[in-house]
Amino acid sequence: xxxxxxxxxxxxxxxxxxxxxxxxxxxxxxxxxxxxxxxxxxxxxxxxxxxxxxxxxxxxxxxxxxxxxxxxxxxxxxxxxxxxxxxxxxxxxxxxxxxxxxxxxxxxxxxxxxxxxxxxxxxxxxxxxxxxxxxxxxxxxxxxxxxxxxxxxxxxxxxxxxxxxxxxxxxxxxxxxxxxxxxxxxxxxxxxxxxxxxxxxxxxxxxxxxxxxxxxxxxxxxxxxxxxxxxxxxxxxxxxxxxxxxxxxxxxxxxxxxxxxxxxxxxxxxxxxxxxxxxxxxxxxxxxxxxxxx
Ligand code: FEC
Numbered sequence: 254x255x256x257x258x259x260x261x262x263x264x265x266x267x268x269x270x271x272x273x274x275x276x277x278x279x280x281x282x283x284x285x286x287x288x289x290x291x292x293x294x295x296x297x298x299x300x301x302x303x304x305x306x307x308x309x310x311x312x313x314x315x316x317x318x319x320x321x322x323x324x325x326x327x328x329x330x331x332x333x334x335x336x337x338x339x340x341x342x343x344x345x346x347x348x349x350x351x352x353x354x355x356x357x358x359x360x361x362x363x364x365x366x367x368x369x370x371x372x373x374x375x376x377x378x379x380x381x382x383x384x385x386x387x388x389x390x391x392x393x394x395x396x397x398x399x400x401x402x403x404x405x406x407x408x409x410x411x412x413x414x415x416x417x418x419x420x421x422x423x424x425x426x427x428x429x430x431x432x433x434x435x436x437x438x439x440x441x442x443x444x445x446x447x448x449x450x451x452x453x454x455x456x457x458x459x460x461x462x463x464x465x466x467x468x469x470x471x472x473x474x475x476x477x478x479x480x481x482x483x484x485x486x487x488x489x490x491x492x493x494x495x496x497x498x499x500x501x502x503x504x505x506x507x508x509x510x511x512x513x514x515x516x517x518x519x520x521x522x523x524x525x526x527x528x529x530x531x532x533x534x535x536x537x538x539x540x541x542x543x544x545x546x547x
Pocket of ligand 1: 263280456489
């Protein structure tokens with residue numbers, strides 16, 4: 254009887270030449286306009302990923318630290334790049350696991366995000382091991398405490414952010430936005446911060462309406478309300494990657510500069526020991542009934 258963890262992340266192209274195949278995987282085979290591909294290649298080039306890629310390196314650090322913390326094999330599975338979720342599942346089964354914890358490095362559930370990770374993992378395991386899938390950990394006390402620590406005492410207006418999704422999720426009863434607002438409220442309360450708001454970021458050009466407000470419009474609105482100092486706390490993400498280093502550090506920073514406002518952001522949890530301990534506690538909780546039954 255043995256356990257394993259499949260730790261899942263979005264995935265990121267390792268080299269610039271991987272970007273077309275990576276984008277095609279994200280689009281699920283639907284057509285990509287050449288100007289959108291060129292724009293994406295340009296963003297990755299300007300972040301300097303030719304040599305190495307921050308998201309993949311951070312995920313590997315997190316994986317190794319989590320394995321040490323829980324004393325169980327942890328395999329990385331990427332949704333849109335290598336090693337794919339199916340490869341991680343295969344390694345877990347080959348390693349003799351009969352129970353697999355599926356944990357995504359994204360705290361909030363949506364049918365358009367977390368459900369996709371689950372489907373890939375379930376299909377790959379194909380009943381060969383019991384799956385204990387963590388659907389959401391947006392209100393985890395330890396996670397909330399880590400973020401609260403990063404904004405406590407700030408004089409700036411705090412803007413919590415997360416990846417936008419197509420607006421149709423609201424009519425489909427998806428909990429994504431409610432969970433994001435709950436995390437934001439819990440973090441603000443724990444930090445004793447009253448001056449905060451929420452906005453989405455990183456909308457994709459798919460031709461349908463996405464959830465708003467987008468951070469760039471939101472910064473303009475905040476400026477017109479007299480907020481000239483903003484601290485961005487991206488609650489929907491946990492590591493430094495394209496959506497942080499480009500969309501916040503570049504685009505939002507530029508918009509703030511145009512407005513004459515100051516924008517800073519919190520350090521992402523990445524593979525910090527306190528954050529790895531939060532992940533470890535989630536894994537232990539998921540395995541508790543299994544351990545008790547043995
Ligand atoms: O650093 C990196 O290389 C990867 C950064 C990255 C993360 C990420 C997280 C989320 N996404 C979510 C939803 C969507 C939907 C679409 C979509 C498109 C993209 C594209 C890139 C990209 N996403 Fe992403 N996302 C990251 C990167 N995302 C690149 C394609 C080009 C572009 O739009 O700029 C639209 C798909 C479609 O076209 O049909 C929807 C959600 C998350 C947060 C949860 C998670 O991490 O899984 C939700 C990191």
